[in-house]
Amino acid sequence: MNKFDIDNLKYLFEPKSIAVIGASRDPKAWGHVILKNLIDYGFEGRIYPVNPKTESLLGLKCYPDIRAISEDVDLAIIVVPAKMVPIVMEACVEKGVKVAVIITAGFSETGPEGEKLEKKVLEIARKGGIRIVGPNCMGFFVAKSKLNAAFTAIAPKPGKIAFISQSGAFAGTMMYWATMKDIGFSAAISVGNQADLELSDYLMYLADDETTRVTIAYIEGVKDGRKFMKVLEYYTSKKPLIVMKLGRTSSGARAATSHTAAVAGRDELYDVVFKKYGVIRVYEFDDMFNIALAFANLPLPKGDRVGVISAGGGWCVEASDALESLGLKLPSLPEHVVKEMDKILPPFWNRRNPMDLVATVDPEPFKTAVELLMRDENFDILMLLGYGNFGRISNLPFLIPKEDAIAKEIADLVKKYKKPLVVVNVFGKEFSNVKVFEENGIPVYLSIQKAAKVVKALADYAHYLNSLEEMEQT
Incomplete structure (x- = not known):
């Protein structure tokens, strides 16, 4: 796949239809929370809960399989056990889904067996041209599409700041914190393991997104350094990028690898790259938001x-x-x-x-x-x-x-x-x-x-x- 083949990202940021595969009646389950958040935030497209054990959920008709939906499905949000994801992905390929967000954990972040499973899912998706967000992520939020597919029930107000995070917990906490502080987001994305789509892909999209004026990113490492630098060169020529890069110490780097299968790399190399491409590096989350607010609202x-x-x-x-x-x-x-x-x-x-x-x-x-x-x-x-x-x-x-x-x-x-x-x-x-x-x-x-x-x-x-x-x- 072309390194900058991000055409399908429009179906992530502006989908007309969403299937929640693994939708649940249990109010504590991810499949319930995400479905409810989609409805409550006012997504104006079509929402299809998928669960073979029930006929309706939260007032919506429920489908036994994504292939049972007669209309096109742009985006699938997958919240089923890890071992079931390959089967679900096969169904998504048959249905012609454009993007799949895999919330489920239990992949490359867990070790060799999880890595094999992740590769299998990726191979299936690529055969059908499906782009993958995750796995092992906490969902996403897009203000312009009135789309809250994250685990946090309280979504931020629309704003000019985009937020990308390699940590799902950090993403969820910061979205809630931003809401408390009345800070608006244009988008927020938990990238998870980045089996397919990665930080660089989201930045390429956001560089030309009219609703985004500045992007903040929490990262632990990147998988393709050359691609990352190429994207930084493009993105920072158009908009400011503020990065909180952790994993600076040997212990931190090991923690990052086990957390999201990140390739942490030598921290001093990140410093050199950030300085070369005008990236603003911070070490505390409040500095990240303080600086972002200035870029979002003030002239340069x-x-x-x-x-x-x-x-x-x-x-x-x-x-x-x-x-x-x-x-x-x-x-x-x-x-x-x-x-x-x-x-x-x-x-x-x-x-x-x-x-x-x-x-x-x-x-x-x-x-x-x-x-x-x-x-x-x-x-x-x-x-x-x-x-x-x-x-x-x-x-x-x-x-x-x-x-x-x-x-x-x-x-x-x-x-x-x-x-x-x-x-x-x-x-x-x-x-x-x-x-x-x-x-x-x-x-x-x-x-x-x-x-x-x-x-x-x-x-x-x-x-x-x-x-x-x-x-x-x-």
Whole structure:
């Protein structure tokens, strides 16, 4: 099969009909949960439960065999014991199924016998041109198709972030966590053992998917390094990719191999490849989502020069250390900015970047400072620290509506000047201005250190794209 033969992936991401083979009455069984999730999330295509022991499930007619379905079936979700999967796959080939998602475990991740079984299933599928997701996976989610075929009952809202995971448990947990944090996904895929379709194939599809703006991936290893690099070259020229690659230690690599039959490889080689192709590597899941939110919502910067506006001096010091330790630049304030701020701030303000607005209670100077730096070509990215806290912490409730209104106006400046802004507020969603920022596409972080990593990622990816443009011109 051609390395980039991904035409059938449209039947995974946009199927018109789905058969759940192994659908069950038992509410704890995978075959029940996935069928129920498909129905509850509102999949608008045809759903066919397949179970020879019952006539109906969850209000749908049940079929004894996939071949008993008179209409075409684009996608089969297989939830039967491992030893039955070859027989089921033969039936799927006869039916003309395009893609099969094998939820069942007990294949190559278990040892030689499981590996033989996996190869047998793959051989059968290839004879019929069926592409396989899994086996040993937790399903998938596609927002544009209103399709939740994952084990998690609560699906995330539609968004611009795609999520690919080699760990089913990690995928399920992160989907639930994202829902709790009100983070939207365009798609989420648990890839399992990658007997056929692998990380590279999904990335090739997502590179041209209009609903996806950034992809995050949890990986333990890749099976075809050359194919992976070729796909990275294509994908990252179009969209940012954030990877959490584990299995860095010898123990971690062994755990990865036994977990999903992954080929972990030398970790330093992954580092080299990631740097070459502009992939952003993270080591904690919250960094992965923090960075993804920025890429999903903000314009890209032109460079790595950061302007910082703060409600207090201590945060200026912390921001300086955090940003400069990551290699980011803090340009001096231009004279025209100092002159304008002199008109509205006390004479003892610091007149440098980071800007200390000396605990001014009025939110207006924050907006003025943001717009001055937005307009100035010496700054590529802005960071706003401690905005909008005085109304709550100083018990000045009359200030809160104004803080919220100015937050909306600051968010509008990002759209006007097409320059990214990240906000740090240790109180999070407890404060209403944080909700205003987030509802208007401005990500808010709980710490300066976390926000600095986000700024670094934005700058690094922008630098990578700039280097590609320079190469094209030479």
